[in-house]
Amino acid sequence: MSYIAMTTGFILILIGFYGALTNRNILRMIIAFTVANTGVNLVLVAVGYMRGRTAPILDAAVPVTEAAARIIDPIPQALVLTAIVIGVGVTALMLAFVYKLYATRGSLDISNYTELKW
Amino acid sequence: MVDWLIHLAALFAGVAFLLALTRFIKGPSAADRVVAFDVLTIISITGIVLAALTEGRGIYLDVALVYALLSFLGVIVVARYLEGGF
Amino acid sequence: METSDKAESGAHNQVILFTTLFLFWIMLNGTLAADTLLIGALASLSIALLLPNGLSFFTELQDTPQALVAGVRYYGYFFKELVRSNIKLTAIVLTRDLPIQPGIVKVRTKLKSRMGRLMLANSITLTPGTLTVELDGEWLYVHWVTVESTDIDAATAKIVSGFERYLEVMYG
Amino acid sequence: MTDLMTTMSLLLAATTIGAALMAIWGKRSLPIAILAAGLVSLLASVQFLLLAAPDVAMTEAAIGSGLTTFLFFFVLGRVRGGSND
Amino acid sequence: MIKRLVVLLLLAGIGAIFMSLLLGYTPDNELNLTARYYAEHTAQDIGAANIVTAIIVTYRGLDTLGEVTVLFLTAAIVGLVLAQGRQQNSQRSQRKLPESGELLQTGSLLLTPLILLLGVYVFVNGHLTPGGGFQGGAILASAILLMLLTDPMRHFSHRLISVLESISGLIFITIGVLGIIYAGGFLDNRILPTGSLGQLFSAGVIPIIYSFIGLKVGAEFSSMLVNLSETEGS
Amino acid sequence: MTMLLDIIGGLLLVAGTAFLLFGGLGLVRMPDVFNRIQAGTKATTLGTLLTLAGATCLQPAWGVKLLLIGLFLLFTNPLSSQVLARAAHRSGAGKSEKTSIDRLEEDQRKKP
Numbered sequence: 188m189s190y191i192a193m194t195t196g197f198i199l200i201l202i203g204f205y206g207a208l209t210n211r212n213i214l215r216m217i218i219a220f221t222v223a224n225t226g227v228n229l230v231l232v233a234v235g236y237m238r239g240r241t242a243p244i245l246d247a248a249v250p251v252t253e254a255a256a257r258i259i260d261p262i263p264q265a266l267v268l269t270a271i272v273i274g275v276g277v278t279a280l281m282l283a284f285v286y287k288l289y290a291t292r293g294s295l296d297i298s299n300y301t302e303l304k305w
Numbered sequence: 306m307v308d309w310l311i312h313l314a315a316l317f318a319g320v321a322f323l324l325a326l327t328r329f330i331k332g333p334s335a336a337d338r339v340v341a342f343d344v345l346t347i348i349s350i351t352g353i354v355l356a357a358l359t360e361g362r363g364i365y366l367d368v369a370l371v372y373a374l375l376s377f378l379g380v381i382v383v384a385r386y387l388e389g390g391f
Numbered sequence: 392m393e394t395s396d397k398a399e400s401g402a403h404n405q406v407i408l409f410t411t412l413f414l415f416w417i418m419l420n421g422t423l424a425a426d427t428l429l430i431g432a433l434a435s436l437s438i439a440l441l442l443p444n445g446l447s448f449f450t451e452l453q454d455t456p457q458a459l460v461a462g463v464r465y466y467g468y469f470f471k472e473l474v475r476s477n478i479k480l481t482a483i484v485l486t487r488d489l490p491i492q493p494g495i496v497k498v499r500t501k502l503k504s505r506m507g508r509l510m511l512a513n514s515i516t517l518t519p520g521t522l523t524v525e526l527d528g529e530w531l532y533v534h535w536v537t538v539e540s541t542d543i544d545a546a547t548a549k550i551v552s553g554f555e556r557y558l559e560v561m562y563g
Numbered sequence: 564m565t566d567l568m569t570t571m572s573l574l575l576a577a578t579t580i581g582a583a584l585m586a587i588w589g590k591r592s593l594p595i596a597i598l599a600a601g602l603v604s605l606l607a608s609v610q611f612l613l614l615a616a617p618d619v620a621m622t623e624a625a626i627g628s629g630l631t632t633f634l635f636f637f638v639l640g641r642v643r644g645g646s647n648d
Numbered sequence: 649m650i651k652r653l654v655v656l657l658l659l660a661g662i663g664a665i666f667m668s669l670l671l672g673y674t675p676d677n678e679l680n681l682t683a684r685y686y687a688e689h690t691a692q693d694i695g696a697a698n699i700v701t702a703i704i705v706t707y708r709g710l711d712t713l714g715e716v717t718v719l720f721l722t723a724a725i726v727g728l729v730l731a732q733g734r735q736q737n738s739q740r741s742q743r744k745l746p747e748s749g750e751l752l753q754t755g756s757l758l759l760t761p762l763i764l765l766l767g768v769y770v771f772v773n774g775h776l777t778p779g780g781g782f783q784g785g786a787i788l789a790s791a792i793l794l795m796l797l798t799d800p801m802r803h804f805s806h807r808l809i810s811v812l813e814s815i816s817g818l819i820f821i822t823i824g825v826l827g828i829i830y831a832g833g834f835l836d837n838r839i840l841p842t843g844s845l846g847q848l849f850s851a852g853v854i855p856i857i858y859s860f861i862g863l864k865v866g867a868e869f870s871s872m873l874v875n876l877s878e879t880e881g882s
Numbered sequence: 883m884t885m886l887l888d889i890i891g892g893l894l895l896v897a898g899t900a901f902l903l904f905g906g907l908g909l910v911r912m913p914d915v916f917n918r919i920q921a922g923t924k925a926t927t928l929g930t931l932l933t934l935a936g937a938t939c940l941q942p943a944w945g946v947k948l949l950l951i952g953l954f955l956l957f958t959n960p961l962s963s964q965v966l967a968r969a970a971h972r973s974g975a976g977k978s979e980k981t982s983i984d985r986l987e988e989d990q991r992k993k994p
Binding site for chain 1 (some may be wrong): 651652655656658659662663666669670673675676677679680682683684686687688690691697698699700703704708711712715718719722723725726729730732776777778782845865872876879
Binding site for chain 1 (some may be wrong): 568569572573575576579580583584586587593596597600603604607610611613614615616617618619622623626627630631634635637638639641642
């Protein structure tokens with residue numbers, strides 16, 4: 188199962204990069220970035236998965252004494268949690284700039300913004 | 306017996322998922338796709354309940370509550386967008 | 392006079408809202424431990440104070456025994472209709488040439504309370520072949536999969552009155 | 564029982580990739596692309612749950628699929644009416 | 649066309665790297681050393697049932713502090729960027745917006761308190777169930793979003809949101825510093841007794857920290873949403 | 883006894899997912915947005931409620947939380963459908979040719 192999720196994650200990253208590099212509309216580029224972001228998270232969580240084990244939360248189903256033998260690796264999960272929250276922060280920032288660009292220039296096409304091109 | 310029934314239920318849910326996905330891919334207008342999105346979210350709730358049953362972990366159900374909220378808010382956001390409400 | 396009345400009903404509403412939220416909290420946690428109840432009371436109280444005009448399921452519910460009986464019978468009727476609507480839908484979907492004749496009809500409701508109207512609209516949406524599209528004053532616009540009658544009174548009798556009978560007693 | 568989970572995971576993987584292709588394919592309108600991106604997040608979230616990571620699943624559902632999509636629609640409501648794409 | 653070819657070549661290269669990563673990956677059968685330490689010691693040391701929460705709040709509490717700071721900066725920058733546009737045309741043109749309808753208004757009044765309470769549940773129980781401050785904060789912000797959708801012209805007090813945000817941040821830091829004084833170090837959770845596993849009042853100070861993180865994150869997301877919704881449509 | 887409860891629970895699960903299946907079929911077959919919303923809402927509400935009831939039979943300890951999910955869905959699902967139907971009507975979604983009457987459009991045209 189970790190192979191399935193990992194392959195999906197890698198393919199999502201590739202799809203996201205392709206979309207971000209070929210689309211000319213800024214909003215579409217941001218959408219492609221979120222897709223790639225999801226793919227990275229999927230790969231990271233898949234690395235921590237172990238077959239036949241369960242979630243790292245101790246309760247009646249997983250007593251403390253058996254914890255080390257029953258749970259999966261909690262560290263990638265903690266990292267991905269952080270990554271998702273930062274991801275939405277970055278997306279919000281990009282969207283705010285898109286709004287600003289549109290308000291000043293009235294266009295979403297990246298090829299109209301040539302000031303920084305060289 | 307029960308395992309077999311759970312498998313059958315999962316099969317039905319999977320077919321329903323694929324049908325709703327067909328509508329999501331085809332559906333001519335944005336409203337059609339939102340309906341399909343809503344149905345997909347709710348089928349995912351069923352999927353979560355089935356996963357919780359097979360794993361025997363009741364804590365997964367908290368995620369299902371968040372999904373119910375998500376399906377509601379997602380539809381309302383798109384509906385208000387279609388109306389031009391914000 | 393009127394303002395004090397309003398303030399009183401506002402406080403009354405907040406008490407009801409607090410009770411509902413507290414009940415919701417207990418159901419969420421699934422325990423009756425003292426610490427859980429303490430935190431829950433605190434959270435419910437602050438939310439009830441923060442949203443003074445929030446509604447709850449029990450707001451505007453009449454506190455008469457008839458209302459209780461009507462509530463029980465309403466839910467019985469509601470689930471019966473829900474199952475019936477699904478069976479009807481299944482029958483339509485499985486028929487090859489889709490025997491539908493959709494249309495949007497206009498019906499009238501007598502209900503005045505906000506919760507009653509919301510419940511009515513929700514019930515109509517979940518019952519055989521009907522979907523509330525718009526609620527405007529006393530008029531409800533209902534999408535009907537198989538239009539049986541376009542006359543306002545006849546459609547009202549078919550769609551609305553079954554639920555209205557109970558909801559009128561429950562919410563007034 | 565694990566074979567059931569594996570089958571669900573495979574189905575989710577295939578549909579996730581399909582939805583991702585829909586999200587970046589430039590010929591569809593923007594609201595549909597955003598909805599498809601939201602669907603990618605949603606399916607990934609179920610995948611996280613199957614990978615025994617309920618914390619991550621909840622975060623992805625509430626933040627990745629929920630808030631991000633809503634922010635996109637807010638901005639889209641602001642910028643529409645200009646260049647049509 | 650050349651550009652698309654270059655892109656495809658680049659993606660093929662990245663894909664080859666991914667392929668080799670995938671082929672070289674062998675799943676572990678045992679937890680590695682760090683994970684084993686967390687799995688064995690969390691219950692006694694921290695007292696939190698959810699090991700992910702224990703890692704986020706205590707073992708790697710500084711990461712979370714940084715994360716919250718990044719989020720704060722993001723919200724501040726979004727507010728700044730969007731506020732510039734508002735000053736230029738300060739007379740706020742009353743856009744004609746369609747009413748949201750009675751059903752949505754009643755439903756919003758009914759559901760907003762419940763959604764807020766769900767958010768509170770998620771972050772208060774962060775150490776017992778999946779969930780925690782970030783998820784709970786997002787759910788709180790969803791309730792604000794529902795209010796905004798019901799009445800787009802509704803005015804939210806920016807000052808209230810920012811005061812809530814700063815106070816929550818301050819309390820978070822204060823608790824962290826108290827950890828240096830009364831326990832082993834910065835953000836050590838053992839200022840309060842760790843209690844017994846599975847109770848709401850357990851895991852020392854984790855529920856308190858996560859509650860304030862939840863309020864802070866909720867306030868930050870809400871300020872982003874409110875700022876975006878107060879901009880002019882063009 | 884528990885055996886009986888288990889089998890009832892399993893049958894409820896299958897019945898619920900079967901309704902979901904028919905709802906999905908309706909979603910594909912119905913001709914316009916409003917009919918699709920109808921098929922989606924009704925089938926998913928009853929289907930999910932039955933699934934939750936079945937899970938309650940299999941794991942009685944989870945009953946309260948499952949009941950809560952069911953109640954939440956029972957309120958939010960029809961509400962979101964109504965809001966969506968209204969938005970679809972306002973944004974002029976296409977109606978199927980079989981549509982015989984549209985009072986809402988007539989009344990809105992009468993208004994200025």
